[in-house]
Amino acid sequence: MRTGVSFTCQCGVESTCQWQAIADVTKYISYNNLPNVADSEHKPRLAKVDIQCGNNFKTFPMVKGWASCTNYGAWQYRCREDSCYVGRDKKALASKHLYFYECARLGIEELLPRILAVRYKAANVVGAIEIMDENGQEYSCRWVKPTDPGNVRVSCSYCEEHSFPSPIKPQRSEL
Incomplete structure (x- = not known):
């Protein structure tokens, strides 16, 4: 098992998640399933004040x-x-x-x-x-x-x- 993969979740917050089984024990998260931040609609969280x-x-x-x-x-x-x-x-x-x-x-x-x-x-x-x-x-x-x-x-x-x-x-x- 791999750990420490960083990606941006749907909520827009960067997270570090562990590789783990989801629902079916044989189905694992892979690099292909992780969202590509550069290609996504990821919007940075802007400060509202100086x-x-x-x-x-x-x-x-x-x-x-x-x-x-x-x-x-x-x-x-x-x-x-x-x-x-x-x-x-x-x-x-x-x-x-x-x-x-x-x-x-x-x-x-x-x-x-x-x-x-x-x-x-x-x-x-x-x-x-x-x-x-x-x-x-x-x-x-x-x-x-x-x-x-x-x-x-x-x-x-x-x-x-x-x-x-x-x-x-x-x-x-x-x-």
């Missing part, structure tokens, strides 16, 4: 044009990258305006005034965050710019509920 990416942003692999987002409640979403913005200004795209302040390059004490991040993840609950710049360099930063506490929060307008397979492994600098 999602604030509190725990991480873009730390899971996605196809071009999409960003991973996990909110403060640890719900996972796949969001259109062009719908993600910083702070309250929906025109401030995260890809161009996601700056963090008072950042230290991992292993170096010097604080840098401002870094444009391509991804981030919350490191702890008291305000530390780990970011990565477009060159793959990692930094440890504070969540907030003292004069604008809402500045470094990413929110996305078009998000689908999603489950991510694995995070992107961190890249360390060659210093």
